[in-house]
Amino acid sequence: MSDPVDDRPTEAGFLDPSLRDEFPGLGLRYVSVDRGSGRSSRALKERLRVLSDRFTGAQAITLRRRPIPSAYRVFFRHIGLDPDEQPTPVEEIALERMKKGGFVSQNLLDDALTIATIESGVALRAFDADRVSVPLGLRLSHRGEGLEGRRGELPPGTIVIADRGRPIGLLFGAIAAGRGVSPKTRRMLLSSIQVKGVPDIAVEEALWLLVEALETG
Amino acid sequence: MPDALELDPHFPRSVDPAVAVAAPVAPSSDRAARCELRRQIARLERELGELFASTFPRRGINWTVGAAGGPRVLEVGELERIRDGLANRLAEARAEVARRADAEEAGRALVERMIADPDEYRWVRVSNEDVGEPGCKHWHSRPRFGILGMLFGWWRVKLSSGCPLAPGLGGCRGPHQSLRSRSSSGFEVQQATAQAAARRRTAAAARGRRR
Numbered sequence: 474m475s476d477p478v479d480d481r482p483t484e485a486g487f488l489d490p491s492l493r494d495e496f497p498g499l500g501l502r503y504v505s506v507d508r509g510s511g512r513s514s515r516a517l518k519e520r521l522r523v524l525s526d527r528f529t530g531a532q533a534i535t536l537r538r539r540p541i542p543s544a545y546r547v548f549f550r551h552i553g554l555d556p557d558e559q560p561t562p563v564e565e566i567a568l569e570r571m572k573k574g575g576f577v578s579q580n581l582l583d584d585a586l587t588i589a590t591i592e593s594g595v596a597l598r599a600f601d602a603d604r605v606s607v608p609l610g611l612r613l614s615h616r617g618e619g620l621e622g623r624r625g626e627l628p629p630g631t632i633v634i635a636d637r638g639r640p641i642g643l644l645f646g647a648i649a650a651g652r653g654v655s656p657k658t659r660r661m662l663l664s665s666i667q668v669k670g671v672p673d674i675a676v677e678e679a680l681w682l683l684v685e686a687l688e689t690g
Numbered sequence: 691m692p693d694a695l696e697l698d699p700h701f702p703r704s705v706d707p708a709v710a711v712a713a714p715v716a717p718s719s720d721r722a723a724r725c726e727l728r729r730q731i732a733r734l735e736r737e738l739g740e741l742f743a744s745t746f747p748r749r750g751i752n753w754t755v756g757a758a759g760g761p762r763v764l765e766v767g768e769l770e771r772i773r774d775g776l777a778n779r780l781a782e783a784r785a786e787v788a789r790r791a792d793a794e795e796a797g798r799a800l801v802e803r804m805i806a807d808p809d810e811y812r813w814v815r816v817s818n819e820d821v822g823e824p825g826c827k828h829w830h831s832r833p834r835f836g837i838l839g840m841l842f843g844w845w846r847v848k849l850s851s852g853c854p855l856a857p858g859l860g861g862c863r864g865p866h867q868s869l870r871s872r873s874s875s876g877f878e879v880q881q882a883t884a885q886a887a888a889r890r891r892t893a894a895a896a897r898g899r900r901r
Contacts, residue, residue, distance in 0.1 A: 494721065495763050534746045537739035546739065547732040550772055553760025557753055613763070632761040644761040 483680055486664070487610030492632065496551065498669030501634065503609050504680050505602050506687055509658035510582035517585070517690030518578045524588060525575035533567040541594035544670030552632060554645065562596040562645070582654055582661070585686035595665050595679035598634065598642065602660035604652050606637040609664060614640055622650025634664070661687075720766055727769035734776035741783055747824040751786050755779050794822035801829050801847075808845035810889065826853035 486501035493499070513521075536542045545561040560568055566587055570576055576587050586597055600609075612635050614627040620640050627633070633640035642648040644666065654661055663683050667676045742753055755775040758768045797820035804811040808831045817828040828850045833839025 491763070495724065535743045538743050543736055543739055547735045550731050550735050550755075550776070551728050551764070551769075553758035553762055553764050553768065553772075555755060555757035557755070558757055628762070630762045632763070646761065 483677065484608065487608055487612070489610075489612035491613065492611055496548070496669065498667065498671070499548075499611065500667040500676075501609060501611050501664055502667065502676055502680065503607075503662050503664035504684060505607075506661050506663060506684055507659075508687065509661065510580050510654050510656070513578050513581050513584045514690045517581065517588075517686060520588060520686075520690075521576045521578055521584055524591060525570065528567070528570055528576075528591060530571060533571055536564060536567055539594065541671050541675055544668055545594075545596060547670065548668040549645070552644070559645070563590050563594045566590055581687060581690050585683050585690060588686050589679050589683035592682050593675055593679035595667070595671060595675055596645065597679055597683055598648070598664045598666070599654050600641060600648070600652055600662045600664070601654055601658045602662045603658070605641050605662060607662070609634060609636055609641070609662065611635070611644065611666075620647065620649045621652070623647065634666075663687075723766045724764070724769055727766065727773055730773050731769065731776060734773065734780055738776060738780050738783070741780065741787065745783070745787050747819075748787070748790055748822060751783055753779065753783065790822065794820065797821040804829060804831050805847050808847045809843055811847075812845060812889075826850070 483502045483504045486503060488500060537546055542561060542563050545563070546556040549556040549559070549561060556564065566576070570591075576584075576591075578584050582599055586599065589595075590597055611632060614629060614631040614633050616629045617626055618629075618640060619626045620633070620643065627640065627643075632644040634642040634644060640649060641652040663680060665676045665679050667673070738753065745751060755772065758764055758772060764772070797816055800811070800814070801816050801821065804814060804816070811831045812833075813831060815828055815830045818825045830848050830850065831845055832848055834844040834846050839845065
């Protein structure tokens with residue numbers, strides 16, 4: 474069986490030097506896939522159902538004891554977010570699992586993101602590859618910069634995911650209008666956000682899981 | 691709170707570790723101060739996470755610290771506020787958990803006494819929540835055969851069978867809620883204990899008068 478990520482090597486995104494100094498361990502990796510989202514296959518839905526059975530309430534409660542989810546909670550505190558008000562990606566999915574009684578299938582991309590995030594604990598985002606210009610990276614917003622689809626300017630110094638030209642999303646926040654994946658998307662850029670305490674291998678595994686779920690689903 | 695903060699001995703500072711929460715950090719540079727504060731925040735956040743996981747299924751404990759507004763690189767003052775907020779929240783949560791542990795211990799002791807002597811604890815009801823356990827089970831001291839048992843003093847502790855079936859999406863005001871509202875709180879347990887003690891005293895006084 475071919476390795477989906479080995480076929481498409483992941484790229485390391487750029488990182489603003491001030492962010493590198495302030496947050497050692499912060500990073501962004503991305504990989505492109507030549508397909509859009511769509512409906513999930515029966516096999517992927519079944520995989521989601523099995524994952525629902527495996528992921529119990531006890532695991533949700535003890536999630537913040539695990540090293541990777543805990544690392545994201547700590548990083549949220551460091552950048553001024555409260556993980557109890559705005560849950561980390563893995564906790565948000567776990568919370569939905571508890572509320573709905575299972576991981577409810579939505580579409581191919583969301584289902585693949587759910588599987589990869591729950592399995593690895595790593596924060597993942599997806600963009601429309603035809604609407605962003607590589608390389609992607611993390612930087613601070615400049616004075617006068619805004620996020621498409623959002624009224625007003627971003628406060629200077631906001632940490633954003635940016636492409637070559639503009640911010641395409643807030644770190645752990647909203648994606649700029651038109652830069653996310655839509656039903657018209659033909660190619661996707663899948664990215665992972667690494668923080669201190671999250672090992673490289675977990676980031677690689679997260680992207681591998683995501684690409685594999687998209688390929689097979 | 692010096693043990694919780696575990697200040698880095700290599701970190702340049704001029705404040706006493708014992709008053710580190712109250713006093714601002716005096717750094718040689720802002721970045722070094724931010725770095726040290728982030729380390730302290732990480733430690734406190736992990737301790738809070740550990741406590742959160744260990745307190746389940748107890749509910750009603752406030753875990754929220756509040757956001758400084760982000761995502762951005764926070765200033766020293768903002769990081770200090772987050773650290774102090776975490777330290778305070780941790781201290782409050784620990785105190786609350788300790789208080790509840792005492793109440794739950796009292797609840798467990800009450801259940802044991804109820805089982806040993808149901809007649810002394812007539813109509814007393816202790817829920818799983820009162821003893822710090824998950825589920826809807828409760829112990830209820832009630833007479834066997836209803837009014838007949840009341841007349842003849844045939845009291846026993848009856849153990850409920852557990853949670854009622856889920857009422858479904860439309861049944862928000864189903865039996866579960868009514869059961870919860872009837873469930874005895876820690877205060878009611880204390881009240882029941884006091885009532886039972888008063889009954890025991892009255893019975894002892896009556897026995898003394900008969901002699």
